[in-house]
Amino acid sequence: MSELVTGEAVALEVRPARLPSRALAVLLDLAAAVAVYIGVTIGLVAATASLDEAAQTAISIAVFVLVLVGGPIVVETLSHGRSLGKMACGLRVVRDDGGPIRFRHALVRGLIGVIEILMTLGVVACIASLVSARGRRLGDVFAGTLVVRERVPAGQAGFVPPPPPWLVGRFTALDLSAVPDGLWLAVRQYLTRMRQLDPAVGWSMAERLAGDLAERTGTPVPPGVPPAAYLAAVLQERQAREARRAFGDGAAVGGGQVGAAGPAGAAAFPAPPAQQPAAPSAVVPPEQRPSVPPSAPPRAPGAAPAADGPADRPSTGFVPPA
Incomplete structure (x- = not known):
């Protein structure tokens, strides 16, 4: 489990990915990226055979940057931290708080990954991962991310109770x-x-x-x-x-x-306190109770309603003409 401790002295219950699984995921991602790069390069060489050497060099550099640098950034952004190699190894890139990563996190990881993975053949990334308590490389440190294992037994995962x-x-x-x-x-x-x-x-x-x-x-x-x-x-x-x-x-x-x-x-949580019933009102003597007009007797089923008489009509204050 992770050894990250919050300000409330509560440990973060996640399983950070270690060096062997991360190295295997990186190798799978690099194999896929190199295969795409070779295919795109062959196609461009055939399409740009008529161009001069300087144009072909510029196109080759652009393809290298787009495929081997921009490709992993786009994949991690669209898949929310799940590249091809990470999905095969059951890993995922998340933020330090456990939330899904966004474009800025993938961008920082990808740019720094060019230095610590491509230019140094992964030596810097391996050393940083071995030194870090949670197996993070430099790209994770600067991006504020963490590579965790998704395939965790259900009984060992922390359960967050739902609200009432x-x-x-x-x-x-x-x-x-x-x-x-x-x-x-x-x-x-x-x-x-x-x-x-x-x-x-x-x-x-x-x-x-x-x-x-x-x-x-x-x-x-x-x-x-x-x-x-x-x-x-x-x-x-x-x-x-x-x-x-x-x-x-x-x-x-x-x-x-x-x-x-x-x-x-x-x-999981106690329900809100129930409202107390209203207190019974004081007993009012019969002579002080307001007079309530008696209700009309019930009509027989199917009988026509009786016409309202003068006594039943509310007074308007005007006398009808003779």
Whole structure:
């Protein structure tokens, strides 16, 4: 497991990829890129045979940059950290907080990878991966990413309990842009470990995290909502937005319902306190009770309604003409 520890003294439960699996994934990616590069080069040589030597050299350099440098960047961006070699080895590139990478992360990893993988034949990348506690190379350090193993046994993965059903979709309008990745990581790891903590310590930690999250979002915690349930609901809303951004609008339906909010979510957090029934009113003496006109007797089925008489019509204050 990873040895990354948050400010709340909670360890990050992920499995970082080590050097052997990462080296095999890089070799597979390089083999695929070189095969594409050779095919494109052969085609361009046949197509540019009539050009001079300087033009052919410029085209060769452009093809090298586009295929061997730009190709991995595009693939990692479109696949959200899963290249061909990483998919074969069960690896994936994620951010430090566990979220999917974006173009800027893939760009930094690709540009630095040219130096530490292509120009040095992988020597710098191997040394950096051996020295790092989580097996990161220089591209991961500068990009703020981590290569993790996706094929983890289900029993060993950290389980984040879903929020109660009465909180699902309640924070769809919340502004989460100012919440840093470190706070998201602390919230996630608290939720995975909250049942292992002392109740008093866990409650105070949840209150502190909920207060920090409410301060970043600019919206206070709704009254009557337990802090742990609030954290789970906001984290699920953030995961729903990440899924919609990564896979489209069809990845999450119903305003953030990514995780199943069924009996497990209802049992993980206490429900809001039930409202007390209204106190019975004082007994009013019969002589002080307001008079209520008697209701009309029930009509027989099929009988025509009786015409309203003068006594039944409300007074308008005017006398009809004679």
